[in-house]
Amino acid sequence: MYKYEYETIETNLSGWGFVSGNKYQTHDYRTIIEKRASEGWRFVTAVPLSQRGTGHIEKMDLVFEKEEE
Numbered sequence: 001m002y003k004y005e006y007e008t009i010e011t012n013l014s015g016w017g018f019v020s021g022n023k024y025q026t027h028d029y030r031t032i033i034e035k036r037a038s039e040g041w042r043f044v045t046a047v048p049l050s051q052r053g054t055g056h057i058e059k060m061d062l063v064f065e066k067e068e069e
Contacts, residue, residue, distance in 0.1 A: 005041065007032055007062040029062065036064050
């Protein structure tokens with residue numbers, strides 16, 4: 001059985017990077033994925049939650065899974 005956690009990130013409107021609700025200040029989503037991996041989580045996918053009329057994604061969830069012990 002697996003358990004899942006979600007990390008919501010939003011586009012940084014002052015640039016083209018990302019910031020997250022957990023105060024990650026990054027345009028590098030890799031930092032979030034690497035941090036979770038070091039805690040035993042596996043990155044599964046990114047799910048778009050909202051986007052602008054231009055097609056640019058404004059908010060997405062990064063999905064992580066870990067096998068329950």
